[in-house]
Amino acid sequence: MVAPTTPPKNAFNAYARKVYNPLGFSKGYNFVLWFIFAGALFGFCLSRFMYLSFDTFCYGAPGGGAAPGECYYYTNFNTARVGITLHLAGVLPAGIIACLQFTPVIRHKAIIVHRIGGYIALLAYFTSLAGALMIARHSFGGGIDVQSAVYVLALMTTVSFVLSYINIKKLQIEQHRAWMLRGWFYASCIITNRIILILSTIIISKVGDYRTAWPCAKIAYTIADDAKTQRLYPECASYLNGTDSKQYSTVRARFGGEQTSAAEIGAAFNMTFGMALWVAMAIHAVGVEIYLHLTPREAERLRNVSYQRQLEAGMKSPGASGLTTDRLGDSEKWVPLSARKSSEGH
Template identity: 55%
Template sequence: MGASKQTNGLVYCFRKTHSYIGFKKGYNFVLWFIFAGALLGFVLARLQYLSIDDKFRVGASPGEWYWLRHGFRKVGITLHLATILPAGILVIFQFVPIIRHKVLIFHRISGYVVMSLLLLSNIGALMIARRSFGGTLETQVLIGVLAIMSTLGISLAYYNIKRLQIDQHRAWMLRTWFYAASIITLRIIMIISSKILTRIGGYYRAMPCDEIAFLLDNQTQFETSYPQCFVANGTIDGWIALPARFDRNAAQIGNSLGLTFGTAGWLALFMHAVGVEIYLRLTPRESERLRVVSYQRQLEAGFGHAGSAGLTVDRLGDADMWQPPKEAPI
């Protein structure tokens, strides 16, 4: 009897909590709590990296600081972190229903800020793509594709909200930030992959001798381990096929992370892109409810094709034209 009362009390508290912040369905609150919580934790853990010359220099992946410590690449990483981290915090509140309903002005202003910050962060990411985590070809393409996907997504979200197509605005905002948040899953996969490759052994990647020397504090160890890096007059030059091992010195740890970053990124992006489409397909009632709201607001604004004034499948594809229901969905 006591356990039943306790369970009922927990259920009541759960329903009270998600209803208080505007979620009509408990599963939506749970998903928001999990994914928004993961994003918030990731961002808060990296706010310290805004101190580029101090915290980022110490905490970055081995080899990152060698390439990003000066010039336009330092400008790029500074721009990227200074924009994407605040955007990651603000966007969490964009998906809280009570804010959209009760504090619409905050939602609108914050939305414009988030869009601007995301676009600027993509510029910063592209500036460092050539050298980020080794700058392999798959890494450069990954960063480029992710920048294109998120830029296109946020642009479509903006277009649809200007056309008062709220259902499509929701869909494209969800897609954009699921794409962007793949960077969190990427790091989990990257570390696991690096440890697996270390266990298997036999994986190598070329690394410049200058970078190896920069990463190894012990100059004697560097001279002894990599004598082929020294040319005439003791000058350091050339490249070394370095083992990718997560359990050795900083150079080999950085090498393993650089080897797995691109692959982990593509896998993470695939998982997030598929995952968000599954979620959108599993919540058609919410999409339909927002489309009815869009229909009403588009009528009031005098738009043609009310209910389909934005980018909708019935205007772009061969679907039947959408018709407003006699009763709005619950």
């Protein structure tokens, strides 16, 4: 539990401290941010644990689970099924563990739990990443926009987590914090993606003239009624009678309405997913940098802790043994707080 160093500003602040101090937070705004962002990630992952069952993911969750048409690939192609299984089995526990990793009381009181949890979270996340790369070609239509967004997100998170790992092995704690925050903020963009996805499907449905091409095999699988498929998509007659297994048809993107088919809903999601993911990635990338720039005192405090630990470990450049800007870039050489106080005293 963190002991307050200043008296509470009011009765509400005094009560709030009873909530966030036991969790290791010394400042209320940090607790609020943790509650919002870690809480969203925790809730999102927890609500989707049921999808670890493939049957539930594809067939047992109306209005949730896979988007209409997605399970055509997961049920007919072994690589896709293995990919989605790896992705869900890795990313859901990784997200839950990540929320605990950002709870200060665990880092302060149970450092071994924090270390083990970090290794497990990274291993699970990279497992999920392998699965995501396996399904990128077909996930939500598998367009170039979707594939490129998945590859860039994979690169951003991988680089962030690798740099975070390198820094913590060098006891450069403030850089470990910064890159770990970046990595999980980037990974969590999938939550914001869902919000943008729903809004954008509603918008293009209102516009009403967006269409995309689907294989007739996917259309027939999604509608699950050959007569209805032939009536709505007469181009698929050759597929349905077995003369052309590779026939395609255009599908209108539409979300909502009495006459909307499952294929139209799936098409709406397919057309907007890549765009939504790119926008969500941009929002999270900017957001985490704003947060890091607004918390320089925490970074400075952790750098002084890093200096002390590196000094005790006998490292050559205490305070800058990791990947710091004064070591790799052109910033002024960092001076520890103890040295600054000594110079001021003289």
